[in-house]
Amino acid sequence: MRNKGCGYGMAVTASHNPASYNGIKVFTEGGRDAAAEITDSLQQEINALTDADVRSVPTHEVRTHRLVTVQTSMNWYIDAILDQLDVDTIRHQHLRIVLDPMFGVSQTCLQTILMTARCDVEVIHSRHDALFGGRMPSPQMETLHELRRAVLEQGADIGMATDGDADRLGIFDDRGNYLSANQLMVLLYEYLLTGKGWSGDVVRNLATTHLLDRVAAAHGQQCHEVPVGFKHISAKMTETGAVIGGESSGGLTVRGHIAGKDGVYAGSLLVEMLAHSGRKLSELWDEVVERYGRLEMVETAWEFTPARRAELMATLFDRRELPGFDVEVEHTSYLDGVKVFLADGGWLVARFSGTEPVLRIFAERETEEQARATVDRMVEFQGLVD
The missing domain is CATH 3.40.120.10 (Alpha-D-Glucose-1,6-Bisphosphate, subunit A, domain 3)
Known part of the structure; x- marks a missing residue:
């Protein structure tokens, strides 16, 4: 969009969800996700359309249609990322990388960028597949067992995965430890x-x-x-x-x-960071923990019926009822769902997903056990378990 000077862009994608979730993402100038007022307006117009309003072009005529320009080159995008990287530093580190596009779109760009910087790149799940190999194309620890195994078997410096449309990133370090987005x-x-x-x-x-x-x-x-x-x-x-x-x-x-998510650029920058340090990725994270301490997050998701949703809404947001916690509550925020700030620096969030029929409950504390116990208090209080 930025290169072409376009005001809007659209992507047909299921992103990190199953293929059946295929939908349309709308972007505005600079690659930014469209604001709610824009998407709401578009949705209203679409809902008002009738079959007679919808015109189509036969597939074989698309490429020659006067309203269609086919853009196949990715050089401008690849070059824009290479221009922002310290390619010389990466070249001299001879990094070994395993890449998992998860049957999505990142391989062409990300592999080209890494090989241009003289990295040794091994690719798995490279075939383009609209069904993502029958798996969820979400780069999480639970979906990346083969990537982890490849990293350990090959002694790679880093394992890198992107979701279906390459806006999210999942990473394994040299020890086979999964590094979260946090x-x-x-x-x-x-x-x-x-x-x-x-x-x-x-x-x-x-x-x-x-x-x-x-x-x-x-x-x-x-x-x-x-x-x-x-x-x-x-x-x-x-x-x-x-x-x-x-x-x-x-x-x-x-x-x-760009002003939007980009897993290709994020992965490339992470490789630059690794090369610049001359250290192992696992060592870099150990240094962060030594300097800033450790926080662990636990996330859960709970499905509900429409009637149950109304009950949860009433409890959480109308009556604003909350359970007791093991430490004092410093304050609460209702900016988006409810967020409880705890006196020891921990927190809990409960909010309804905007893309799935689930209530998400997150907590972050100094240990995973504390975070899970904090989530469990909210789960039990809301009666989400039998």
Whole structure:
């Protein structure tokens, strides 16, 4: 969009969901996710259409139709990323990388970028498949067993996976440890500030790690919290000039690149960070923990009937009833769902998903056991288990 000077763009994709979730993503100038007022307006117009209003073009005529221009070259996109990377530093580290596109679209671009930087790249699940090999194309630990095995068998420096439309990233380090999106955000923010010498704030949604707050404070910067939805991250980054913004579900963006999620660029920048350090990825994370401490997040999702949803809405948001916790509640926020801030720095979020019929409950505490116990208190209080 930026290269072509387009005001809008659309992608037909299921993203990190099953193929049956296929839908349309709308983007505005700069690659930013369209704001709700734009998508709501489009939805209203679409809902008002009748069969007679819809015109189509035969498949064999599409390429020659006067309203259609076919763009197949990816060179401008690849070059835009290479221009922002320290390619020379990467070249001299001879990194060994295993790449898993998860049957999606990232291989052509990401493999080309990494091989241009003289990385040794092994690709698995490279075949394009609209059904994603019958699996969920979400780069999470549970879906990436083959990638982890390949990293360990080949002694790779890093294992890298992208979701179906390549806007989310999943990573395994040299020890075969899965690094969550929260950890990647912290590592990249620290690298941008210390390794590249940038200065600026960070933006996260309300269900993303507060370790980012600690990194920002240590460098005299600020961490801005926004509702779930990448459009909020993009808008706050534009407002504040933040250097990086992202979410625990796996999407992030960096100042100077597009204003939307891009797993290809994020993965490339992570490789630059690794090469610049001359260290193992596992060692870099150990250093982060030593410097800023450790926070662990637990996330659960609960399905419900329409009647049960109404009950949960009444309890959580009309009456604003909450359980007791093992530490004092500092304050609560209803910016997006409900977020409970605990006196020891931990937190809990309960919110209805905007894409699936589930109630998501997140908690972050110093240990996984504490985080899970915090989630369990909310689950039991709401009667979500028998």
